[in-house]
Amino acid sequence: MKTTNRSLEGLRGAAALLVVFFHIGLLSPFSAIIRNGYLAVDLFFVLSGFVICSAYADRLETGHDVWRFIVRRSGRLWPLHIVSAILVCALLGMIFALGGRRPHVPTGGETIAIVTMMQGLVFPDRDIGNLVAWSTGDEFYVYLLFAVICLRLRRWRRVTFAAAAAAGFSIAVYVDAGTCVSIHHCMDLHSSFGWARCLAGFFVGALLAHSRIHLSSISTPAVQIAMATASLAFVAGTSEFPLAAFASPVVFAALIASLITDSGPLAIILQTRPMQYLGKISYALYLGHGVVVLPFAGWLNQSKYATGYQLTAIAVLLSVSFALAHLLHRYIEVPCRDRIYAWSDSRVDHEMAMLPGDRPEDRGPHPDKSTG
Numbered sequence: 114m115k116t117t118n119r120s121l122e123g124l125r126g127a128a129a130l131l132v133v134f135f136h137i138g139l140l141s142p143f144s145a146i147i148r149n150g151y152l153a154v155d156l157f158f159v160l161s162g163f164v165i166c167s168a169y170a171d172r173l174e175t176g177h178d179v180w181r182f183i184v185r186r187s188g189r190l191w192p193l194h195i196v197s198a199i200l201v202c203a204l205l206g207m208i209f210a211l212g213g214r215r216p217h218v219p220t221g222g223e224t225i226a227i228v229t230m231m232q233g234l235v236f237p238d239r240d241i242g243n244l245v246a247w248s249t250g251d252e253f254y255v256y257l258l259f260a261v262i263c264l265r266l267r268r269w270r271r272v273t274f275a276a277a278a279a280a281g282f283s284i285a286v287y288v289d290a291g292t293c294v295s296i297h298h299c300m301d302l303h304s305s306f307g308w309a310r311c312l313a314g315f316f317v318g319a320l321l322a323h324s325r326i327h328l329s330s331i332s333t334p335a336v337q338i339a340m341a342t343a344s345l346a347f348v349a350g351t352s353e354f355p356l357a358a359f360a361s362p363v364v365f366a367a368l369i370a371s372l373i374t375d376s377g378p379l380a381i382i383l384q385t386r387p388m389q390y391l392g393k394i395s396y397a398l399y400l401g402h403g404v405v406v407l408p409f410a411g412w413l414n415q416s417k418y419a420t421g422y423q424l425t426a427i428a429v430l431l432s433v434s435f436a437l438a439h440l441l442h443r444y445i446e447v448p449c450r451d452r453i454y455a456w457s458d459s460r461v462d463h464e465m466a467m468l469p470g471d472r473p474e475d476r477g478p479h480p481d482k483s484t485g
Contacts, residue, residue, distance in 0.1 A: 120372040123383025125160055126391025126398075128153040132245075133402045133434060137427055138410050145349035151301050152348050154248055155314045155361040156368075157399075161252060162318025163369055165259065167325065170270065173263035181457050186256045188453025190249050190396075191230065193446045197400040198227050198242035204408060230254075233304050240304050245403035251308040255315045271323055274316045278362070281312025286359055293355055300358040317362040318369070325373055332374040340371040341379045397446050398438035405434045 135150025173179055202219065209216035219227065219241060226235040227242040230250035240247070262273045288306045293299035302310045321328075344364055351358040372380055382388065391398070409430065 118372065118375045119389060120375050120380040120383045121160060121164065121369065122392035123385070123388035124369070124372065124392070125157070125395045126388050126393070127383070128156045128160070129395035129398045130391060132399060133406065133431070136245075136402065136406050136410055137430055145352045146345060149298075149348050149351050149358070151298065152351065152358060152361045155300065155310065156365045157248065158252065158311050158314025159318040159321070159362050159365045159369060162259075162315035162320075163322045163325075163366075164318075165256065165315075166274075166319035166322035169260075170263055170319070170322065173260055174267075176264070179260045179264050181460075182260050183257065184457040185454055186253060188450050188457070190253055192449035192453075193397060193400055193441060194230055194243070194246055194249055195228065196441065196445050197246065197404055200404045201243045201408075204404060208408060233307050243400055243403040244304075244407050246400060247304045247307050248311065249400070251311040252315065254308070255311050258312075259315070259319065271320065274319045274323070278313050278316035278320065281309045281314075281316065282359065282362070284309035285313060290356065290359070293358075297352055297355045298358075299351070299355040300361055314362040314365075317366050321366045321370060325370075328370045328373050332371055332377065334377045337371040337377040337379045340368045344368045394435075394438045394442045397442035398434065401438040401441050402430075402434040405437055406430050 131147070131150040131153040134147045135153070169182060173182060206216040222235070223232070223241045226232040227246075230246070230253050232241050233247035233251050234254065258277065262270060262277070266273045284306065285300060285302060288309065289299055289302055293301065300310060344367075347357065347361070347364050371377070372383070374380075375384075409426075
C-alpha cells in the first residue's frame with residue numbers, strides 16, 4: 114500500500130458528511146441511509162484503527178516512542194476538541210440568555226472531564242460540552258490502550274487486538290441489544306458505553322492493518338463496486354434489521370480492504386478534489402457541526418415548520434457548518450497540530466542526540482505527516 118491512501122481520506126470525508134446529515138435529521142424520512150447515518154461513526158473508528166496501526170504498530174518499541182505517540186495524538190485531537198467545547202458553551206449561553214433562561218454552567222467535574230476528553234467515561238449518564246465529542250475522547254483513550262499493547266504485548270499483539278475487538282463487541286451487544294430493536298437504532302451507543310463501540314471498531318481496523326499486505330489481490334474493481342453497494346445496502350437495511358448494525362465494524366473493514374490498492378472505480382470518486390477537501394476538513398466538520406447543527410436540529414425538525422422552511426434551514430446549517438469547519442481547520446487544527454508535532458519532534462531529537470550512534474535522520478519519516 115502507498116504511504117498515503119487518498120481513497121481513505123475521501124472515505125473519511127464521506128463519513129463526516131453522512132454524520133452531519135444524520136444529525137440534521139430533516140432528510141431522514143427520505144433516505145434510510147441518512148436515517149442510519151450514525152453508523153458512519155463506526156466507519157471512523159475502523160478507519161482510525163487501520164491508519165494508526167499501519168503507521169505506528171512497528172514503531173512503538175520504547176517508552177519514548179509511546180510518549181511521542183501520545184503527544185502527537187493529543188496534538189491532533191485536543192485543540193479542536195477544546196475550542197469546539199468552548200464554542201458550544203458560548204452559543205448555548207447566548208441562546209438561553211436570549212430566551213430569558215439561565216444557561217447551564219459546567220460543574221468543576223464536568224469541566225475537568227471535558228478538558229481531559231473523558232466526558233464519555235466519567236459522565237456516561239449525560240452529554241456535556243460538544244455532544245459529538247464523546248467519540249474523540251473515547252478514541253484517544255483507545256489510542257493509549259493500543260500503544261500499551263504494542264509496547265508490552267508485542268509478541269501477542271494480533272491476539273490482543275482480536276481480544277480487545279471481541280470485548281468491545283460483546284459489551285456493546287450486552288448493553289444495547291435488549292432495547293435497541295424497538296427504536297431501530299442498534300449500536301447507537303455514544304456517551305453511555307460508546308467506548309465499547311470504539312474498542313470494537315478500532316481494533317477491527319488494527320487487525321485489518323496487520324493483514325493489508327495479503328489483501329491487495331482482492332482489491333479489484335469488481336470487489337470494490339460490490340463492497341460499496343453492500344455497505345450502502347447494509348446501512349439502509351439496518352432500519353428493517355436493526356440487530357445487523359452490530360456487524361458494522363466488519364462490514365466497513367471489508368469496504369476499507371477493497372480500497373487498499375488506492376485504485377478502482379470507487380477510489381477514483383473518493384480521490385476527486387471535493388472528496389479530498391471533505392477528508393481534509395473531516396475532523397473540523399465533525400466537531401464543528403456539533404456546534405452549529407445540534408443546538409438547532411430538534412427545533413427546526415418540528416412538524417409546524419413547512420417543507421420550504423426546512424429546506425432553507427438545511428442549506429443554512431450546512432453552509433455555516435462548512436464555513437466553521439474551514440475556519441477551524443485552517444486557524445485552529447492545522448497550526449496547533451503542527452506546533453505540537455514540531456515540539457514533540459524537537460524533544461525526541463534532543464533526547465536522541467544524547468545517545469551515541471542514533472541520529473534523528475536515521476529514524477525515517479514521521480507517519481503523522483502522511484496520515485494526519
